[in-house]
Amino acid sequence: MSAGSFSADPVLSDDVWREQDTEPSAIESALRELLKRRHAEKASFVPARVCNLVVVVDRAWRGEVQNRLERVGRYHPSRTILCAVEAGRTSLDAWATMSAEPTEGDICLAHEHVEIEIGPSHLPHLDTIVDPLLVTDLSTVVWSPHGHDEAVDSLVAHAQVVLLDSVDDPDIERALARSTSLADRAYVVDLAWLRSTPWRERISASFDPRPLRPLLRSISGVTIRHHPDSAAAALLLVGWLATRLGWEVGTATRHGDRWHAKAHARRQDVAIGLEPAPEQSVRGLAGVTIETAGGMSLSLDRGAGGLRAVRRDRAGRLQEWTILGASRGEAGILGEGVRQALLRDFTYRPALAAASAMAG
Amino acid sequence: MATVEENPLSEALERLPVHPTTLVIFGATGDLAHRKLLPALYNLAHEGALPERFNLIGSARREMSDDAFRETARDSIRRFSRTPPHEPVLTALLSDIRYVSGTFDDPAIYDKLSRIATEFDAQAALPLNRVFYLSTAPGFFPVIVSSLGASGLDHTEGAEVRVVIEKPFGTDLETALVLNRAVLSVFDEPQVYRIDHYLGKETVQNMLAFRFANGMFEPLWNRNFIDYVQITAAEDIGIGSRAGYYEKAGAFRDLVQNHMLQLLTLLCMEPPVTFSADEVRGEKVKVLHAIHTPTAEEVPDLAVRGQYGPGLYAGEPVPGYREEEDVPADSTTETYAALRLEVDNWRWAGVPFYLRTGKRLARKVTEIAVTLKPVPHLAFAQEGSVGVRPNQLVLTVQPNEGVSLSLGAKIPGTRMRIRPVNMEFLYGTSFMSQSPEAYERLILDAMRGEATLFTRDDEVEAQWRICDPVLSAWAQTPGPLPQYPAGSAGPAEAGGLLRGDAHWRSL
Numbered sequence: 001m002s003a004g005s006f007s008a009d010p011v012l013s014d015d016v017w018r019e020q021d022t023e024p025s026a027i028e029s030a031l032r033e034l035l036k037r038r039h040a041e042k043a044s045f046v047p048a049r050v051c052n053l054v055v056v057v058d059r060a061w062r063g064e065v066q067n068r069l070e071r072v073g074r075y076h077p078s079r080t081i082l083c084a085v086e087a088g089r090t091s092l093d094a095w096a097t098m099s100a101e102p103t104e105g106d107i108c109l110a111h112e113h114v115e116i117e118i119g120p121s122h123l124p125h126l127d128t129i130v131d132p133l134l135v136t137d138l139s140t141v142v143w144s145p146h147g148h149d150e151a152v153d154s155l156v157a158h159a160q161v162v163l164l165d166s167v168d169d170p171d172i173e174r175a176l177a178r179s180t181s182l183a184d185r186a187y188v189v190d191l192a193w194l195r196s197t198p199w200r201e202r203i204s205a206s207f208d209p210r211p212l213r214p215l216l217r218s219i220s221g222v223t224i225r226h227h228p229d230s231a232a233a234a235l236l237l238v239g240w241l242a243t244r245l246g247w248e249v250g251t252a253t254r255h256g257d258r259w260h261a262k263a264h265a266r267r268q269d270v271a272i273g274l275e276p277a278p279e280q281s282v283r284g285l286a287g288v289t290i291e292t293a294g295g296m297s298l299s300l301d302r303g304a305g306g307l308r309a310v311r312r313d314r315a316g317r318l319q320e321w322t323i324l325g326a327s328r329g330e331a332g333i334l335g336e337g338v339r340q341a342l343l344r345d346f347t348y349r350p351a352l353a354a355a356s357a358m359a360g
Numbered sequence: 361m362a363t364v365e366e367n368p369l370s371e372a373l374e375r376l377p378v379h380p381t382t383l384v385i386f387g388a389t390g391d392l393a394h395r396k397l398l399p400a401l402y403n404l405a406h407e408g409a410l411p412e413r414f415n416l417i418g419s420a421r422r423e424m425s426d427d428a429f430r431e432t433a434r435d436s437i438r439r440f441s442r443t444p445p446h447e448p449v450l451t452a453l454l455s456d457i458r459y460v461s462g463t464f465d466d467p468a469i470y471d472k473l474s475r476i477a478t479e480f481d482a483q484a485a486l487p488l489n490r491v492f493y494l495s496t497a498p499g500f501f502p503v504i505v506s507s508l509g510a511s512g513l514d515h516t517e518g519a520e521v522r523v524v525i526e527k528p529f530g531t532d533l534e535t536a537l538v539l540n541r542a543v544l545s546v547f548d549e550p551q552v553y554r555i556d557h558y559l560g561k562e563t564v565q566n567m568l569a570f571r572f573a574n575g576m577f578e579p580l581w582n583r584n585f586i587d588y589v590q591i592t593a594a595e596d597i598g599i600g601s602r603a604g605y606y607e608k609a610g611a612f613r614d615l616v617q618n619h620m621l622q623l624l625t626l627l628c629m630e631p632p633v634t635f636s637a638d639e640v641r642g643e644k645v646k647v648l649h650a651i652h653t654p655t656a657e658e659v660p661d662l663a664v665r666g667q668y669g670p671g672l673y674a675g676e677p678v679p680g681y682r683e684e685e686d687v688p689a690d691s692t693t694e695t696y697a698a699l700r701l702e703v704d705n706w707r708w709a710g711v712p713f714y715l716r717t718g719k720r721l722a723r724k725v726t727e728i729a730v731t732l733k734p735v736p737h738l739a740f741a742q743e744g745s746v747g748v749r750p751n752q753l754v755l756t757v758q759p760n761e762g763v764s765l766s767l768g769a770k771i772p773g774t775r776m777r778i779r780p781v782n783m784e785f786l787y788g789t790s791f792m793s794q795s796p797e798a799y800e801r802l803i804l805d806a807m808r809g810e811a812t813l814f815t816r817d818d819e820v821e822a823q824w825r826i827c828d829p830v831l832s833a834w835a836q837t838p839g840p841l842p843q844y845p846a847g848s849a850g851p852a853e854a855g856g857l858l859r860g861d862a863h864w865r866s867l
Contacts, residue, residue: 107788208367209380214365241369244368305446305450305452306448
């Protein structure tokens with residue numbers, strides 16, 4: 001094991017510690033030393049204490065994930081521990097830094113970033129490497145965007161939250177089953193679910209005026225248009241509608257990349273359709289149409305400046321308007337995922353169960 | 361599952377639905393609208409927090425077309441929004457914005473507002489809620505309110521009508537009573553939302569969480585353990601270009617009557633049964649009622665005022681108040697006010713509450729410092745160290761929001777010597793999110809019909825009942841005022857308010 005060293009990194013212009021063939025206690029000790037040094041430089045320097053984020057990535061794709069993490073903006077985790085998996089590696093190399101943006105007359109808030117290069121053999125027992133590096137008493141979030149289920153299984157006992165994206169796995173049944181299994185052991189923040197948040201809010205708002213609320217009882221059809229990779233997100237949205245409105249959902253049938261299902265509401269059946277929208281370039285939903293037995297329909301579709309809403313009444317009259325809102329982008333979704341790790345949404349699990357039932 | 365009539369889809373959503381709304385801003389070309397209200401509306405639009413159908417109408421005296429107002433609003437949002445505007449959202453927000461010009465006593469503008477609001481209802485095929493935001497000079501509040509009533513705009517079939525009234529709500533008890541009577545002759549109290557933007561600040565709201573979500577403080581939160589409380593709202597800047605406003609208001613009306621009494625009530629109130637608007641406001645009013653109203657004779661003993669003279673700010677000489685632009689050379693307006701109050705109830709009897717505020721003080725800080733009583737017996741030697749000090753809990757509202765607790769700790773070494781140390785929690789270290797502007801929260805709450813963060817009629821009257829005698833006494837003895845150098849901690853006379861071992865915290 002080589003001796004760890006501190007250097008003034010010209011790119012980061014922050015203290016950087018690095019060591020090859022290292023071990024967790026050395027990394028933990030380096031983090032404490034970094035804090036002491038930065039505090040000695042500037043008394044107003046304080047470490048952020050929001051949550052630990054443990055990220056497990058393939059080393060070849062670490063840059064792409066790192067870019068996403070750097071763009072999460074205001075919802076930055078306070079200590080990020082990125083484990084980059086490299087085939088054939090048997091020892092640990094690591095570097096650590098504390099970065100802060102000094103503001104005149106204000107506290108100087110620092111984020112800690114640790115990166116550890118690990119090998120596949122480390123994954124089943126990754127907890128023994130990561131646990132000593134976690135800030136005690138803070139929520140710990142685990143995110144493994146490139147699979148590595150064994151690493152997540154190893155860490156889940158130390159984590160309060162697992163961040164995942166149900167649309168990452170092209171096998172939807174398997175993705176939903178994995179989410180369900182993890183949700184039994186930790187609180188799951190599903191980015192696919194978060195992408196549907198504006199849609200859930202808007203659907204709820206569209207039926208919220210008192211004269212329109214009774215229409216919720218007469219919904220007879222739901223069609224969801226989605227990015228071709230995001231059928232899981234569409235299923236979760238239907239699952240949410242079904243569980244909130246008390247529908248009994250049946251198993252969906254697939255015709256190519258389209259899904260059809262039927263749900264039983266108290267008064268009528270609800271025809272459910274999921275349709276890919278190849279024109280959509282980003283993951284998530286492209287549009288929703290809700291129809292009622294009385295002949296009313298409401299469509300919400302992505303548009304300039306928000307969602308384009310079109311309502312057709314039973315007489316066939318059309319109303320169109322824009323529901324204002326800016327897209328959060330994928331970086332914003334990830335940032336929202338970090339923020340949601342501090343909250344609890346009790347509607348996800350029932351929606352996940354209904355989505356799984358439809359997926360069969 | 362909730363019944364359909366309760367909208368089961370809204371459960372667990374972070375952003376609850378807001379009924380479709382038409383918002384009318386009176387004073388739409390004014391400074392507040394440009395710097396705060398329009399940017400706040402943009403940010404709500406950006407976040408997707410506005411109602412699914414939202415229409416905006418501006419009204420002011422200046423002649424202007426809809427298009428010209430649209431461009432003015434666009435410019436204001438670009439300059440003052442905390443979020444860089446996303447052009448498609450900005451364009452969509454302003455696409456159907458309307459502007460109605462005219463004097464506020466002209467019935468024609470209300471007819472026009474009514475026609476436009478009805479047109480928006482027809483477009484939505486739904487009666488939209490209507491919110492009238494009075495962002496004008498206070499002198500126009502009565503005429504606008506009575507005109508809204510006369511033109512039938514105080515109610516609408518199938519939807520809610522609300523009126524938001526900016527501060528100041530009166531300049532003394534009499535004017536506040538008159539204004540309340542004028543407003544309540546047209547609107548019912550639940551329709552009225554009196555703004556105190558301090559209550560929209562996250563850190564002020566956090567005081568409720570601090571007090572009522574942490575069991576460890578409640579046993580100490582009373583006269584048995586608390587020696588005294590200091591509430592400070594200090595600013596290091598002068599009055600800038602606000603001489604016109606400040607000459608009429610002064611430090612006491614500007615901050616003590618509203619913001620500082622809000623902090624005091626949040627600190628002293630009993631736990632509400634629920635966090636509903638009337639439960640919370642009811643508890644706050646009880647605190648105000650428990651505060652002894654000073655007599656004219658008591659005022660010199662309970663209140664101190666001052667005015668800043670020339671001094672230094674950041675090492676540079678700065679003028680005194682009377683040398684500021686547009687300030688009369690013989691002005692007797694106070695730029696500093698300090699007050700000692702007592703809350704005469706079971707919990708607080710005998711605990712002095714010291715309030716102070718001022719311009720051009722040594723440091724910008726808003727904080728509440730709660731000093732606990734000293735330990736009953738001191739077994740440690742005091743020599744050779746600064747010794748044991750009473751514990752002090754400081755809630756900082758700005759600039760570094762947080763909580764700190766001073767504790768006695770042993771100085772390392774062979775002797776048992778004690779010195780105070782601080783245990784600090786900084787709000788910004790634990791929540792990375794950018795707090796919304798106070799106006800974003802308040803506008804949304806008004807549209808939602810959530811009144812907790814607004815001042816109720818009896819609350820504003822109770823505030824003035826406490827403040828009126830001080831202002832009357834000061835009006836009868838206009839000067840000369842004690843002077844303090846700019847950049848200092850305020851006039852020395854403020855020290856005379858303190859009782860027992862109390863001392864002003866250094867700024």
